Amino acid sequence: MSEATDTSGPVLAADGTPLKRSLARALRRQKLRALGLVAPLLLFVLVTFIAPIADMLFRSVENDIVADTLPRTVVALKDWRYDGGEIPDEPVFAALYADLAVAVEKKEHTRLGSRLNYETTGTSSLFRKTGRRVDDIGEHFQDQLEGLDDAWKNPETIAAIFAADPTAERYRPRDGVAAMLPRASAAYAKFAAFTESEGDVAAEEKPWELIYAELYADLTAGQGAPYEGPEAALVRAAVAAVPGFEPLSFKEAFIEVDDGWESVEIWGTIKAYSPRYTPGYFLNAVDMQLTPEGIERQDEGQRIYGLLFKRTLFMSLAITISCILLAYPVAWILANLPMRTANLLMILVLLPFWTSLLVRTSAWKVLLQQQGVINDIIVWLGLGKFMVWVENAWNWFGTTVGFIDPAMLVDFASNEGRLTMINNQFGTIVAMTHILLPFMILPMYSVMQTIPPTYMRAAKSLGATNWTAFWRVYFPQSVPGIGAGSILVFILAIGYYITPELVGGTTGTFISNRIAYHISSSLNWGLAAALGAILLAAVLLLYWAYDKIVGIDNVKLG
Amino acid sequence: MQDQPTKDAFVEFERVQKSYDGETLVVKDLNLSMPKGEFLTMLGPSGSGKTTCLMMLAGFETATHGDIRLDGRPINNIPPHKRGIGMVFQNYALFPHMTVAENLSFPLEVRGLSKSDREAKVKRALDMVQMGDFGGRRPAQLSGGQQQRVALARALVFEPELVLMDEPLGALDKQLREHMQFEITRLAHELGITTVYVTHDQTEALTMSDRVAVFDDGRIQQLAPPDELYEAPQNSFVAQFIGENNTLEGVVKSLEGDVAMVHLDGTNHVVEAKAVNVSQVGERTRVSIRPERVETDPERLQDEAHTLNAEVLEFIYMGDIFRTRLRVAGNDDFIVKTRNAPDTVRLKKGETIRIGWLTEDCRALDA
Numbered sequence A: 001m002s003e004a005t006d007t008s009g010p011v012l013a014a015d016g017t018p019l020k021r022s023l024a025r026a027l028r029r030q031k032l033r034a035l036g037l038v039a040p041l042l043l044f045v046l047v048t049f050i051a052p053i054a055d056m057l058f059r060s061v062e063n064d065i066v067a068d069t070l071p072r073t074v075v076a077l078k079d080w081r082y083d084g085g086e087i088p089d090e091p092v093f094a095a096l097y098a099d100l101a102v103a104v105e106k107k108e109h110t111r112l113g114s115r116l117n118y119e120t121t122g123t124s125s126l127f128r129k130t131g132r133r134v135d136d137i138g139e140h141f142q143d144q145l146e147g148l149d150d151a152w153k154n155p156e157t158i159a160a161i162f163a164a165d166p167t168a169e170r171y172r173p174r175d176g177v178a179a180m181l182p183r184a185s186a187a188y189a190k191f192a193a194f195t196e197s198e199g200d201v202a203a204e205e206k207p208w209e210l211i212y213a214e215l216y217a218d219l220t221a222g223q224g225a226p227y228e229g230p231e232a233a234l235v236r237a238a239v240a241a242v243p244g245f246e247p248l249s250f251k252e253a254f255i256e257v258d259d260g261w262e263s264v265e266i267w268g269t270i271k272a273y274s275p276r277y278t279p280g281y282f283l284n285a286v287d288m289q290l291t292p293e294g295i296e297r298q299d300e301g302q303r304i305y306g307l308l309f310k311r312t313l314f315m316s317l318a319i320t321i322s323c324i325l326l327a328y329p330v331a332w333i334l335a336n337l338p339m340r341t342a343n344l345l346m347i348l349v350l351l352p353f354w355t356s357l358l359v360r361t362s363a364w365k366v367l368l369q370q371q372g373v374i375n376d377i378i379v380w381l382g383l384g385k386f387m388v389w390v391e392n393a394w395n396w397f398g399t400t401v402g403f404i405d406p407a408m409l410v411d412f413a414s415n416e417g418r419l420t421m422i423n424n425q426f427g428t429i430v431a432m433t434h435i436l437l438p439f440m441i442l443p444m445y446s447v448m449q450t451i452p453p454t455y456m457r458a459a460k461s462l463g464a465t466n467w468t469a470f471w472r473v474y475f476p477q478s479v480p481g482i483g484a485g486s487i488l489v490f491i492l493a494i495g496y497y498i499t500p501e502l503v504g505g506t507t508g509t510f511i512s513n514r515i516a517y518h519i520s521s522s523l524n525w526g527l528a529a530a531l532g533a534i535l536l537a538a539v540l541l542l543y544w545a546y547d548k549i550v551g552i553d554n555v556k557l558g
Numbered sequence B: 001m002q003d004q005p006t007k008d009a010f011v012e013f014e015r016v017q018k019s020y021d022g023e024t025l026v027v028k029d030l031n032l033s034m035p036k037g038e039f040l041t042m043l044g045p046s047g048s049g050k051t052t053c054l055m056m057l058a059g060f061e062t063a064t065h066g067d068i069r070l071d072g073r074p075i076n077n078i079p080p081h082k083r084g085i086g087m088v089f090q091n092y093a094l095f096p097h098m099t100v101a102e103n104l105s106f107p108l109e110v111r112g113l114s115k116s117d118r119e120a121k122v123k124r125a126l127d128m129v130q131m132g133d134f135g136g137r138r139p140a141q142l143s144g145g146q147q148q149r150v151a152l153a154r155a156l157v158f159e160p161e162l163v164l165m166d167e168p169l170g171a172l173d174k175q176l177r178e179h180m181q182f183e184i185t186r187l188a189h190e191l192g193i194t195t196v197y198v199t200h201d202q203t204e205a206l207t208m209s210d211r212v213a214v215f216d217d218g219r220i221q222q223l224a225p226p227d228e229l230y231e232a233p234q235n236s237f238v239a240q241f242i243g244e245n246n247t248l249e250g251v252v253k254s255l256e257g258d259v260a261m262v263h264l265d266g267t268n269h270v271v272e273a274k275a276v277n278v279s280q281v282g283e284r285t286r287v288s289i290r291p292e293r294v295e296t297d298p299e300r301l302q303d304e305a306h307t308l309n310a311e312v313l314e315f316i317y318m319g320d321i322f323r324t325r326l327r328v329a330g331n332d333d334f335i336v337k338t339r340n341a342p343d344t345v346r347l348k349k350g351e352t353i354r355i356g357w358l359t360e361d362c363r364a365l366d367a
């Protein structure tokens, strides 16, 4: 009996531990070693690939700038609704002043201006102009306080009111001042922090005008009355005097600085973009926009991304197909030649890899340009008239069938039958087909190499002609190579940048060129990120579709 | 050594030569004539040109020189797909992307048969090789033997008159191979197909064929029915290659009719041998004797039998037979096979005995 229970229990290893556990331990050591071996690469990929992609995806929706630069304005705008009518009231403008004053000191307002300028033009200059004159608003209060007593001009006096130890290098708020003068001390704290970040001592620097404005606000609110501490006499005098100060409407002051603030569009935009996450970039990337009224289509003249996406897909497809057509016979020959010759020819296939991309692209420029080698040959052969005819036929076909992209209509033979083959789609397709060809040949070759010639012989011995034998027997077996090559070429093409940039002109550029433009010229990284994210999604989608239709196991790279 | 072209020859090679590189001849001077319905095996060591001959016949290689005729018509200029020759490849060459039934249907499809005809023929062919239940499978889902049978069925399904098989059983284990040998010969005879079969397994060649062509060095060394090949090898290559064989080297002393006296090297023995491949006195020769034709029991030696002294070096018990290794006339590898009969003497190592054989079993071949 006891033996029976023994065997039903866990199987034990030689040392008495359960077999499962000792197996797990042995495997764990193996796994750890495997992990150790891949760790450097994993880390590298994480840092240089996964992390940037994640960051990019995040950037495409991230919109902290408004909420960070105008925190109080965003809060004050909560209750305001855009309905095309009224601009916000005084408290919002007061908050805007408080935010802008800080932003201007930190020189952050221009960044915000350019960000909002993507959505509503004119915002950039509005912020810049306002930034130059926002001091004036604060000076209104500063001047009146200083008129009361010259002591207000002295930074040390101000520091004595707010700081625990005015002579200290680092600012610390004095106990109780936050309760007595909440807004002013908050403003002073910001000032002190900023001053220290610049490497200065707060007590020696001229305080921001904002502090005076906030002090005025505190005092009028009756906060200063029970004030105690340094300079108590000065503060009490001010408390007594403020009701006699000339008041200021922030709203009017801002409108006086720039009547752009009267525009309800600006406020609508600020409100629409005040959340920390926005769909705005993605909407822009699909030719829509997030306006105060909601989501709208982009104006006719500005709808470019849809066309660019379509063009990118179409041209990548064209490049992939021409690669297949050119690579298949080459791969076939390579796979069927004796090894020595095949290796020699393989060097020729790989040669482009060892040549600079720029050199190859420039070579195409030389070949294809109007006064280039190919055009010279066409003219020399007297084919000019024929080319004009080809052009007409093509354009007629294009207008009747309707191309996806108007850029496909060509103006060929404008110049004695010389073709325009560069700085357009044709040039891009030619140059990129050449550049990406090895990526098609290599997987095809390695797949074809594994197809023994006996299959073709068997097919022929069974009575098939060369043609039938090829299509029924050889071709189906080479499909995995075509699949692998196509995926490789298509995905490389869809994100290609440098060649379209150099030979694409205006009609042959890809979405990637636009992304590059937003990254390096317009600095609209959010939009660039959104475009990139869409491109990534498109590639993943195609990959998925390919898996569904052809099956990813059918892809062989060797 | 050549066989004369006959009128009713179905397959004929005439003075065929083949070179791949323009420097060496892989096939040197091939003359072969096969009547309809014959099962002929090409046997030879690796690289002797067997596959090359088959490929020339199938049309995948062209002969550098000479004529190949099928049913009297030269086929050098007929493209492979029109030759109507069934072929079983060494690695079967079943199309991996088609099912078994599709593989079989392929030759019928390209011949334009109707769907119902195709299905009927495919079914019949699969049943013939007992693979009727496997029509829906891919080749990769079959065992080696099953693939072999499918390949055979595919080569036969379009009813060719000539079938070529290139080492079709090379990848199978012994038992399955023996079974398939039987199946193939049965089918070939039942269907009356002319078959050219390539192998380098001599047992296979001997058991299956009507005639065997022994290849070496790009030539047919001997073309004969199996028994003749074994018992009357025409030269020392064939004697060595087919079955086990003892050779003693020597010089022809005298020649009388078809009897040659041979002086064995390093001894003063002169043995009597059947002159097969020697033509003049003084010529070097190899004397060949089959191990089972050597008699060790003095009582059974016939009077006219030639006898020699031999020293027993090794005695191996093999169950049905005894295998004894002797030193005879300076040759340490002289093998004798004796049947395990109740009265057979079991020799002891170190013993000296007398051995003998009949003159007609002792063949003087080329050196």
Ligand SMILES: Nc1ncnc2c1ncn2[C@@H]1O[C@H](COP(=O)(O)OP(=O)(O)OP(=O)(O)O)[C@@H](O)[C@H]1O
Binding pocket: B020, B021, B026, B044, B045, B046, B047, B048, B049, B050, B051, B052, B053, B200
């Ligand atoms: N395509 C080829 N190109 C060049 N030489 C070849 C080619 N095919 C075969 N040979 C050479 O021709 C000779 C005969 O080859 P073949 O394949 O006919 O031999 P085989 O008798 O079938 O040998 P095995 O029993 O090993 O199959 C060999 O020396 C081989 O190297």
Ligand SMILES: [Mg+2]
Binding pocket: B050, B051, B052, B166
């Ligand atoms: Mg061979």
